Amino acid sequence: MRALLIGRFQPLHLGHMEIIRRAVEEYELIIGIGSAQKSHTLENPFTAGERYEMIRGALREEGIDAIIIPIPDVDYNSVWASHVISLCPHFDIVLSNNPLTIELFSPLREVRRTEMFSREEYSGRKIRERMIKGEEWRHLVPDYVAKYIDEIKGVERLRYLAKNDE
Amino acid sequence: MRALLIGRFQPLHLGHMEIIRRAVEEYELIIGIGSAQKSHTLENPFTAGERYEMIRGALREEGIDAIIIPIPDVDYNSVWASHVISLCPHFDIVLSNNPLTIELFSPLREVRRTEMFSREEYSGRKIRERMIKGEEWRHLVPDYVAKYIDEIKGVERLRYLAKNDE
Amino acid sequence: MRALLIGRFQPLHLGHMEIIRRAVEEYELIIGIGSAQKSHTLENPFTAGERYEMIRGALREEGIDAIIIPIPDVDYNSVWASHVISLCPHFDIVLSNNPLTIELFSPLREVRRTEMFSREEYSGRKIRERMIKGEEWRHLVPDYVAKYIDEIKGVERLRYLAKNDE
Amino acid sequence: MRALLIGRFQPLHLGHMEIIRRAVEEYELIIGIGSAQKSHTLENPFTAGERYEMIRGALREEGIDAIIIPIPDVDYNSVWASHVISLCPHFDIVLSNNPLTIELFSPLREVRRTEMFSREEYSGRKIRERMIKGEEWRHLVPDYVAKYIDEIKGVERLRYLAKNDE
């Protein structure tokens, strides 16, 4: 049975990894990279291709196999679920705790909730804020992701973009 | 070294497979599914998700590993190469014999030509025509693809859509 | 029970009227004006607003009541049926003989075929050709439509646009 | 003489009804459903089709006749008035108190202001807030709309979506 898990993964963090680890125990997993056309903003610093690298690399290090699909936004909620279904190989269920995702997929696929990780600790927004402020963030993401972000100078990019808002 | 190979794969055929087999000998391969938003037309009968299944299944049967990325059109040639680069994990070279692809990627990536397979025999357009006319087509595609198209009733879909043009 | 009937109505003709008359005997009817954003071309000379006037006027003359909804194209077949469902008030079935419409709506709504009118005689394309060539066309459309097209100088517009192709 | 009145109708409320009642005394009325492509957000919970049902049903209960047209956004102010004119049957004047609507339509149509209803009491935003907080809202909308929103479980949808912002 195949399950789809969608996130923006800006960046992939240990909370995501926990969900993914549990999901692959039960399902063949498709990971959808949402807002794939977005990059170089404070909310979405990394391109879909960079996020693909993060996910692929981190999963490989743990021997996890998953299908990864970049999914550009359509900005039209009524057709979004059909859009996702069209871009992805077949899936039977959707794994999500996001109310909008659940609402939009419910007429077309079974939706199951994921067990919650600590959002207090693991949150893309908080990790990006830590990067901007120069606080420690590497312990919140898989080692592969920390190394990759260093390699592409991701923190410099984010801090640089943050100057727009000063 | 990573190479990108883009096609529409409507459907994946033995000509593609020959190029893929040679490419994976030399490169870590990314396969881009072009015109990913198109489906249910005579030119593009299959969704990106269905084409993903074909490619993934056929490659698995031969033990070939590749990254597969659906790539929607942007209909703006000047930005198309940047669009592809943004959606895909990093690649060093582009494999293509298509003049437009070569022209658009040349300023940004090294482009290498692929050895030609027989276009007379292996051509998406010709396979789709055979499907519509009820001629044999299964020998022109990998076994996995033939079975998958049967499973999703792909030939019926194509023949049905062809009635629009009668 | 509500039924949706979609056409481009370039222009509304007696073949459409025959289908509409039969449909309203059985269903509460929604008429979708397809390609609503198109106008001023040889294929689509009239705006959605003008086509709305034609349909509304012709139906009123026969005392027929129907909901009329302009439906812009999305140029993305996989999401088109969801797009139509989002724009229209609720409908239970779709009335169509068009293979693409049938194919795209089948997973989401019951589709019923309409009895065929003579496409030889009643066809938007043939009526537009007659208008361009200066042949008689008024007997192929409802009186209201003929008068309305005269009023907006629709034939002049079409003939004028045809000069582009000379 | 035909007049166009545009709103988002999220949802249709008694303030709208008051304007509509006065408008139909003087004009043949077209009601444009703005932001037609939006739904399932806190600002725009209902689809254009659902809003069409609300307006049509509420008007029928009062014996009011009006043309209703869903109008998707174009996000390009300079062309918005032309876009509306293209989608709607002919209208002579625009009824509006909205500065942007007045500014954009003034070069193309006569604009007349509507008498103001109490915005303090009747406001889509305030009704949506009441729905989310579990306060009474049914007395602010036509009976038909209250019943319809109950039927489609609209309040549940809105409350559910509100969890995104927690």
Add this chain to the structure above:
Amino acid sequence: MRALLIGRFQPLHLGHMEIIRRAVEEYELIIGIGSAQKSHTLENPFTAGERYEMIRGALREEGIDAIIIPIPDVDYNSVWASHVISLCPHFDIVLSNNPLTIELFSPLREVRRTEMFSREEYSGRKIRERMIKGEEWRHLVPDYVAKYIDEIKGVERLRYLAKNDE
């Protein structure tokens, strides 16, 4: 008095120059570069930026002053004239022999026809065909344009793209 002249200028040729020379005798001229987002196709080989260089350079050689504005397509005829008006500095009249341009601008601006140059001789399409076939084309365009196209290897680009259609 300002006049707008719109063309695709693929490439700028002596027929265009003749119209421009006459226009600047009477008007302050705005030259709109249509289909500005298109390039690298057989119909539209040059980018808007390249076409800007051709027009600017050729006009300078003759001491002609004009405002040049790239105008991307909107693919929505009903709003096209408003789109052009929004992108361009103020103009009083439109110079055109193109039926669609005349039809779409007539409600908003005075349209005047240009005297016809010999379309038999001077035609973008024919010049592009000559380039592809290796026939002489330089005598059909201003010297500046011939030199510029050589400089950017425009003929090689066009011939190369033509292989797509073989």
Add this chain to the structure above:
Amino acid sequence: MRALLIGRFQPLHLGHMEIIRRAVEEYELIIGIGSAQKSHTLENPFTAGERYEMIRGALREEGIDAIIIPIPDVDYNSVWASHVISLCPHFDIVLSNNPLTIELFSPLREVRRTEMFSREEYSGRKIRERMIKGEEWRHLVPDYVAKYIDEIKGVERLRYLAKNDE
């Protein structure tokens, strides 16, 4: 050597003029009008055409020559620099202090920082706020711009639009 300077110029002010004066001493200058499709909002009150008039007029009064190009947004950061390059005649360097512009152009063009003018004094946002509040603003923009904005009743437009937010 050609340099590109991009801004929104809502409106053109003396800070911009200072940068432009210095730039034309060193470079042949292209001025890109960003967010060209936006107008009639508090952030972007003027159309691209109106902004073109402001820039052209103010530069002429000082005898400054520059190429001016309206640049619509693409809302896709990864392709934005390619989009700008496609619309503009050739340029060698980009002049900018904007982190996003610098980040996006760095892989494709040399970027040079401009000397900073006093952002405290000269800022489009502050000038628009002064216009809305009825404070003096004419001393912050070139004389030509002040006269032009008066002529098109720009302050009235802005104040009028501001009522939307009350």
